[in-house]
Amino acid sequence: MLLLSATRRGSPLCADESRRFRRTGRKIGDRVLTTAMALAISFPFLSAPAQAQGRKIPVVRDAETEELLRDYAMPIFKAAGIAMTRPDIILVNDKSYNAFVPDSGRMFINVGVLMESETPNEVIGVIAHESGHIAGRHLAQLRGAASNAAIMSVIGMLLGAGAVAAGATSGSGGISQGGLAAAAAGGAIGQRSFLAYRRGQEAAADKAALRYLNATGQSAKGMLTTFKRFADEQMFIAKYVDPYAVSHPMARDRYRSLETAAEQSAYFNKKDPASLQFRHDMVRAKLFAFTSHPNAVARAYPRSDTSLPAQYARAIAAMKTRRRDAIKDVDAMIRQLPNDPYLYELKGQVLLEGGNPRSAVAPFRKAVSLRPNEGQFLVWLGYALVGSNDPNVLGEAERILRKGVQQDPYSRIGFSQLAIAQVRQGKQADADLSTAKGLMVAGDFDAAKRYAARAQKNLKRGSPAWLQADDIVSYKPPHLGNN
Template identity: 70%
Template sequence: MVVVPANAQRGKIPIVRDAETEALLKDYAKPIFKAAGIAHSEPEIILVNNKSFNAFVPDSRRMFINIGVLMEAEAPSEVIGVIAHETGHIAGRHLVRLRAAAANAQIIAVIGMLLGAGAAAAGAASGSGQAASGGAAAALGATSVGKRSLLSYQRGEEAAADRAALKYLNATGQSPRGMLKTFQRMSEQQLFSRQYADPYAQSHPMAQERYNGLLNQAQKSKYFNQPEDYVLQYRHDQVRAKLFAFSSHPSATLRAFPRSDKSPAAQYARAIAAMKSRGKGAVKEIDALIRTQPNNPYYYELKGQALLEGGDPKRAIAPFRKALSFKPNEPQFLVWLGYALVGANNPAYLPEAERVLKKAIQRDSNSGVAYGQLAIAHGRQGERADADLATAKGLMVRGDFDAAKRYAARAQKSLKRGSPAWVQADDIVAYKPPDLPNRR
């Protein structure tokens, strides 16, 4: 598991990359996407390093889910309900319509402010302070009306996404109980603030309101009492323990998963805690975990990561190869193996490292780690231009466009003009990032 830190300067979101968790989310989402009719343009599910229970879709291509959703959800159906809801936004094209609604709300506010400013100017000309203050109040009131108009529209879209989610769950033969449990949890969190909240100043309907609106329809589903899939439940428990262990201090993990807990999830969490502690017994504990499931590729990935981060990249090569023997096209396993081959500091390993990392990039072009290790592999083989180009690509992934342009320009000087590599470097040099609104 790898946490990609946020780039504070460019406002990027802190991302978590983990093959096991991403595979589970894909399996949760696949039938939902199919039922919604968007399987042909399947959105990418991106894990956010945030422990709060939240998910959102910024466009039709991406769905962001906080690790908190998986950590708080006790059953797969709760996460599936969240995915179904966000899919409702994508399939309903709510994001496109929301932009139009936002524009309309802004127009309302601008007109109101102009009218208010006119009244204030008239009051000032006549010497009437009352008229001036009334004009300012009108301007503020219009802004409030515009904002409330947009929020009301958003509440309507949230309700529509809830209804769509119920439809998808029914079409895929899944129970809506998990979705109801999510709203129940949200309602309990809002319990103390609900009496002071203005329901018309919320972008989402209040959780209790959503729960009440869905309850009757959900109970009509013939799948309401459908039990959780035991295989998915097992995988969910594993991922839940894994995320907790990676995002918590080892002592907190041992308190949450004491030695008396013999479940596979608890053993997994303790092995990760041992790795994070950098103790000598970490690999031994992971080996004990592997003996319980010798065909689990993610256990071998963990062993390789423990060895690599413990300063023994050469020994990390074998467990990463073993993980790939079970999932040969998993890009994150390929990146790990390439990292270990480069880290072993043996010139004989570099050609393979280059091939492995290029294969990883073909399957996942957003891995800054893969580009960074590829640049090192090229550099150690005396391929300076290729190293500079790989560095430039990695910097582009991270959003550091100015530095990327410098490396690409340097690479161009040594590349054959018109070659594929030269064209790629030229594209980076000519790239103009989209204008983003200033944030304060």
């Protein structure tokens, strides 16, 4: 399981009014756009995502979980009419129950969604809701609403600022409290208008989700379970919350608005297939074990629990403290599930991280033989070959890693290991280009440009590699305001 990071940034909107209020207007504009665009770039199921406030998002890479989510999503994507664009589903290393879409091409889902959902249907309901935002083109519409809210807020607060200035020159020698109230109210008007627009979009996405679930012959019971959970959590704070000052309808209201329609569906009592439930339970155990202390795993999955998900969790927990026991545990599972590629991947990971890359090669090869086009397996295998320090396999490692990053272009570690394989073979320019690509994946554009420029100096002008380096050197990161 690998971790990456990504960030998004917003650009400030400045009000350019009269010279007298220019500075005030600029501050107001910054504040308005900070609020408006933080909401505009995400459609959380419950709360605003980390990147909406400009912080880094820790992204989890795991082939098994990603495949499961794709299998959950594809029928929904088809029903929503977005199967051709096939948005990437990206896992976020956050245990809170949240999902969001920043654009039409990506859907972020917190690991907490999978860990807290007891059935696949609950996760599918989340995916259906987020698909409703993508199919409804809510992001593009919301940007227009954010712009209108910003204009309303700036005008309202500038008028308030005028009252503030009038108070300062009225002979009272002080600033008018009424003026301050007017300034605050001006911002609130625009913000409430914008939030009302968002609540309408959330309700539309809920209804769209119901249509997609019916079209795919699936129950909406999981969606209701999710909203009931939220409603229970909000029970003690709901009376203190202004329902017009939040971006989402209150959970209890969402539950009630969906309950009747959901229960009328012919599929309401339909259960998930046993095979899908098993895969869901395995992934839940895996995510819990990787993100929790071994003691917590022992409490959640005691030795008395002999199920395969419990064995999976204990094997992963053992990686952190008792690697020999982890290998024994994984081998015992492989005897029960000899064609499960993820068990071979786990065994290889235990060996590789335990400092034995040569022994890790065989289980990674087995995983690749079972899933030849899984980019993460190819990267693991190439990583183990490079780590074996055998010069005779560097050529093979380079070929495998090239295929790995072709299948999985988001793998920073794939590019870094490819660079190592290349530099050990004396291919410095190729190694610099691979390093630059890895830095692009990490979002370190300045460093990527430096390595790409260095690569260009030693690459044939006009060659495919030279052109790739040139693309990186010429790259200009998009800004939210220009999208």
